[in-house]
Amino acid sequence: MSAEHTCLFCKIIEKQIPAKVVYEDDIAVAFEDVNPQAPVHILVVPRKHIPDIQSMTDADRETIGHLFWIAAKLAAEMGLTNRGYRTVINNGPDAGQTVFHIHMHLLSGRTFSWPPG
Numbered sequence: 599m600s601a602e603h604t605c606l607f608c609k610i611i612e613k614q615i616p617a618k619v620v621y622e623d624d625i626a627v628a629f630e631d632v633n634p635q636a637p638v639h640i641l642v643v644p645r646k647h648i649p650d651i652q653s654m655t656d657a658d659r660e661t662i663g664h665l666f667w668i669a670a671k672l673a674a675e676m677g678l679t680n681r682g683y684r685t686v687i688n689n690g691p692d693a694g695q696t697v698f699h700i701h702m703h704l705l706s707g708r709t710f711s712w713p714p715g
């Protein structure tokens with residue numbers, strides 16, 4: 599079975615698994631994280647199954663850039679720009695990536711520490 603058929607986020611994108619979708623277009627889907635780490639915790643996920651950053655091809659550059667565009671749009675609409683927000687892509691096991699379909703975390707609503715744990 600291909601990675602796309604077993605991938606949790608592909609299933610959410612295809613609406614085979616329910617999620618609280620807050621935005622979607624023909625390139626990406628944004629939905630609430632099931633285990634939020636902040637008052638706002640949204641995952642912005644490309645429809646294309648790209649496992650991680652190093653799996654990107656030249657053709658994926660606009661797709662990945664689009665994730666930032668969606669994060670900025672959601673942050674503006676949700677009134678997050680004054681206080682700020684954090685965007686995170688965990689890449690690989692040591693970075694804490696658990697779902698191998700690239701995704702951007704959009705976190706806000708509290709103060710975050712630096713460096714991250």
Ligand code: 5GP
Nearest residue numbers: 617629630631632633688694695696697698
């Ligand atoms: P990672 O650890 O790969 O950077 O992030 C994966 C994220 O997916 C985690 O924050 C986790 O809470 C979230 N997650 C895992 N399973 C589900 C699910 O079934 N639904 C939703 N909405 N989020 C999930």
Ligand code: ZN
Nearest residue numbers: 605608647699
């Ligand atoms: Zn996938």
